[in-house]
Amino acid sequence: MSFEPKILGIACNWCTYTGADLAGTTRLHYxxxxxxxxxxxxxxxxxxxxxxxxxxxxxxxxxxxCHPGDCxxxxxxxxxxxxxxxxxxILEFAGxxxxxxRVEWISASExxxxxxxxxxxxxxxxxxxxxxxxxxxxLQEKA
Amino acid sequence: MTDFRQIENNLKKEAKRLLEAxxxxxxxxxxxxxxxxxxxxxxxxxxxxxxxxxxxxYCNFNMASYLMRYPWGTKIAIAAKxxxxxxxxxxxxxxxxxxxxxxxxxxxxYGMKNQKTNEVVDSKTTGGLYNPVIxxxxxGEEIHGQKIVSPxxxxxxxxxxxxxxxxxxxxxxxxxxxxxxxxxxxxxMCYCDPCFIDQNKPRWADKAPQSPGNMMYHLTRFHHLAxxxxxCGECSRACPVDIPLYLFHKKVAKxxxxxxxQAAGMKLEDKPVLVDFRVEDSDKILE
Ligand code: SF4
Ligand code: SF4
Ligand code: FES
Numbered sequence: 001m002s003f004e005p006k007i008l009g010i011a012c013n014w015c016t017y018t019g020a021d022l023a024g025t026t027r028l029h030y031x032x033x034x035x036x037x038x039x040x041x042x043x044x045x046x047x048x049x050x051x052x053x054x055x056x057x058x059x060x061x062x063x064x065x066c067h068p069g070d071c072x073x074x075x076x077x078x079x080x081x082x083x084x085x086x087x088x089x090i091l092e093f094a095g096x097x098x099x100x101x102r103v104e105w106i107s108a109s110e111x112x113x114x115x116x117x118x119x120x121x122x123x124x125x126x127x128x129x130x131x132x133x134x135x136x137x138x139l140q141e142k143a
Numbered sequence: 144m145t146d147f148r149q150i151e152n153n154l155k156k157e158a159k160r161l162l163e164a165x166x167x168x169x170x171x172x173x174x175x176x177x178x179x180x181x182x183x184x185x186x187x188x189x190x191x192x193x194x195x196x197x198x199x200x201y202c203n204f205n206m207a208s209y210l211m212r213y214p215w216g217t218k219i220a221i222a223a224k225x226x227x228x229x230x231x232x233x234x235x236x237x238x239x240x241x242x243x244x245x246x247x248x249x250x251x252x253y254g255m256k257n258q259k260t261n262e263v264v265d266s267k268t269t270g271g272l273y274n275p276v277i278x279x280x281x282x283g284e285e286i287h288g289q290k291i292v293s294p295x296x297x298x299x300x301x302x303x304x305x306x307x308x309x310x311x312x313x314x315x316x317x318x319x320x321x322x323x324x325x326x327x328x329x330x331x332m333c334y335c336d337p338c339f340i341d342q343n344k345p346r347w348a349d350k351a352p353q354s355p356g357n358m359m360y361h362l363t364r365f366h367h368l369a370x371x372x373x374x375c376g377e378c379s380r381a382c383p384v385d386i387p388l389y390l391f392h393k394k395v396a397k398x399x400x401x402x403x404x405q406a407a408g409m410k411l412e413d414k415p416v417l418v419d420f421r422v423e424d425s426d427k428i429l430e
Contacts, residue, residue, distance in 0.1 A: 047363070047366045048339065048347055048359070048363050048366075051358075051359055051362050051363060052347065052348075052359065055348075055355055055358070055359060068422070068424075068426070069422070075420065078420035078421075078422065078424065079417070079418070079420050081420065081424055081426070081428070081429065082402070082403065082416065082417055082419075082420055082424060082428070083417055084429060085402060085428035085429050086366060086369045086370075086395065086398065086399065086402075086417065087366065088429065089394070089395065089398040090362060090365055090366055090369075090391075090395060091362075092306075093301075093309070093391065093394045093395075094309070094310065094313050094358075094362060095306045095307065095308075095309035095310025095311070095312075095313060095314075096306070096310070097306060103429045105426075133310050133314075134355075134358065136354075136355035137355075
């Protein structure tokens with residue numbers, strides 16, 4: 001059986017989530033591996049969400065927000081950019097494959113970009129294979 | 144070499160003067176422990192307390208972590224070595240204490256020793272500075288002429304590892320953790336109440352000292368200290384199972400310095416890097 005990665009997508013309500021909607025309404029095809037969670041802004045994302053997602057079995061995490069300068073709350077994604085950059089460095093230094101975590105700016109009108117990013121990211125995670133480092137053994141902890 | 148005697152005498156003298164004049168309510172410094180090698184954090188509140196003050200090469204505690212125990216506005220004198228002074232600056236930046244409420248008794252110290260290993264504490268496990276960055280009264284002579292080594296030099300070996308090896312290294316280290324939280328307690332920047340790891344809703348991680356919960360605790364703690372850790376090394380010295388937490392903190396500090404151009408706790412007027420941004424920050428940092 002081929003490996004179907006489980007990818008967590010976290011998208012801000014105003015841009016990326018709407019962009020994902022647009023991808024759907026324009027009937028673009030993209031792999032169904034990304035499960036999207038909607039947050040109000042990319043700055044809502046607590047870095048622990050990302051660590052926790054990997055622990056609970058995500059093979060990859062994709063964060064989407066408005067383009068810098070376009071955040072609905074003006075500066076949310078500017079804070080998020082710094083914060084998530086640190087998250088990335090931490091995962092990397094811990095020894096996780098850097099390719100498993102990605103941040104993309106996708107606007108409400110970029111349905112095609114959303115589809116492309118999902119396609120590309122899914123392919124990349126397939127290449128990397130299942131994420132086993134942070135994933136917890138269910139017997140060890142019931143969350 | 145630092146004249147520890149002289150510093151101890153000056154410390155007593157200044158503490159006495161400040162308490163007598165009523166300029167401060169408390170002097171945060173070091174007191175006698177059960178032996179020479181184990182001095183303790185000590186808060187002198189009366190003139191009689193001053194006699195118990197000590198200073199020697201084992202006085203590593205970062206007294207800045209005690210600052211937040213006093214009601215807002217309490218006048219406090221605090222003994223501060225190089226890293227401790229950076230912690231104070233960082234706490235002022237974070238509006239946890241006010242500069243005007245503090246009398247900083249600066250201690251230039253070279254040759255501090257780890258009480259467990261007796262090794263000299265230097266840039267391998269700390270920021271490697273010897274003179275306080277900020278002070279009101281200096282208790283000894285400034286130290287000059289020491290070789291300046293980048294605090295990030297020790298990282299080279301770990302950065303060169305491949306990711307599998309690094310993962311194996313950190314996993315084996317984190318697996319040792321007994322979740323005593325001494326690291327958190329020792330850290331001047333770990334002041335949240337409750338700490339995320341003690342929260343029940345949501346419950347971020349398992350509280351048992353097992354691999355996954357340990358990993359979650361530490362990764363998140365490293366993140367919460369990003370751009371804030373001032374590299375005093377106290378967390379690692381406090382750890383009963385000798386986890387080299389300083390390595391990870393140094394790495395995060397290095398990345399922050401490279402990405403945002405600012406080291407933690409160096410200037411009173413700085414803003415901590417993660418509660419700040421520049422419009423021109425590059426998207427390259429996310430690659
Ligand atoms: S994380 Fe460790 S080295 Fe950094 S400030 Fe806290 S105790 Fe000091
Ligand atoms: S001091 Fe060491 S053993 Fe205790 S919680 Fe921190 S890392 Fe774990
Ligand atoms: S609302 Fe989209 S990133 Fe802030």
